[in-house]
Amino acid sequence: MTSEAILLIARETRNARAVLEEHADRLRRRAAVDAVEVATYESEPVRELRERFERIAADVVYAVPVCAAHTHETIDAVPAALSYVSGDVRYCEPIGRSPVVTEVIEERGADLLPAAEDVSLVLVGFGSSSKPYHRQTTDYHASRLREGSEYGEVLTCYLLQNPAVECVRYNATGSRSVAVPLFFSRTEATEERIPAELELDRGGIEYADPLGAHPRITDAIHAEVEKQRALAGEGSSTGASFEAQLARTKRPVATDGEGVPR
Template sequence: MTTEAILLVGRGAARTRTVLKTHAERLERRTGTTVRVATYEHEPVHELRDPLARIDAERVYAVPVRVAHTYETLDDLPAALSTIASDVRYCEPIGRSPAITDLIVERATALQPATPDVSLVLVGFGSSAKPYYRQMAAYHAARIDEGSDYGEVVACYLHQNPTVECVRYTIENDSAVAVPLFLTHTTATTEAIPAKLELDRGGIAYAEPFGDHPRVTDAIHAEVAKQRALTDGDRGDTSSGTFETRLTETRRPIATDGEGLVE
């Protein structure tokens, strides 16, 4: 029988490692599969090469615990994962998951119940060059708009139009709740977004990032299960794999030295 491991990869320091360890412990209890955590701060190829090489499993399901693809998840991280001497199945970022929709609604309704006179604002990082944050936010906005009683559901971004600093002046209601589409707190969630939303003026409640909530674990588990199903169906033919899996087949590291952390 093929030995398997699940690898959760995230960007960040102590706060991110703590959150990922919580998800890893839950996932290991659920699946009975060894779950490892790897984090980097700047350069995945440099920081993760040696620790990833120590992973001992014939097949590795690698989950980028991010809400959407970035340059790193499309290029640097697949290059780093290519150094693992195993069959690596690279999963999609967890942002576009029904479990995350549920979590957004839970975060929002805990602060402002869903009524027609309340607006729900989804705040993403955004990218002017890549569509993934917009696609992720639009997915959740459409599902929540259809399934909740909020008067309107809008998305805005730090680095993309429509920008977060304009949303206060474009929403239809005087009362709103904003949910940051981030895994953990960063300077973006603690400084930039509150300042741009002008939270000190009142009228907009501000929720916590997703953090170690069990619904995030559900989203991770779903991505692994999806890759397992695809793997069982392809009978070893990696050419039939997903877009993410093919990334690990085509991206290769340029640098070869580095340090990282696996727990």
């Protein structure tokens, strides 16, 4: 009988492991797999995760990046590290694009300021100076919220690209605003940089918690695993995905001392 495991992967932050462990506990109760593993890294996924990945014994491993969107690490170093997993790796899309995340964003905002015509909802993304993924994900949720929520306006801003976080206070037209960080754990950015750039001490902007261990985020992870399982059952569909290509082609390079690709 084929054994299956789910592997949750994230960059190490102030509470990333605790968040992943909470999702893992829920998935163990509901996902019908043999194991759920958690892995976090600080800066070098191959070096930090290689031995951990070598110990995973499942025949099929669903590797899920628990982040808003692809980063340099999830495109390059994480799939290279996954080459050390002995089983069939099914590399999943980051969960930030899930429609469920839109619901969690809206709930996080409504916990502080219920939707109304005079309230601006602000989505705060990390952004990137070179890759489009964070902007695409943030814009996706903003578009859905403009269509499906009662907020007077929905704005987006970013730490690393325009529109910048520090400008949102002046761009918002509502008399009140609530900002929701599109992050899955507490980081230096969510705890210090974003509050400082929003000038929260001036008042007028409520600031929500990251999406974190919300039960609906567990649903998003589970749904991504089920999607990959279904695609694999259909034959060659998974092989055509961006993530499948990454898992198949990315390998550690010998020049960094990590050994020769398998």
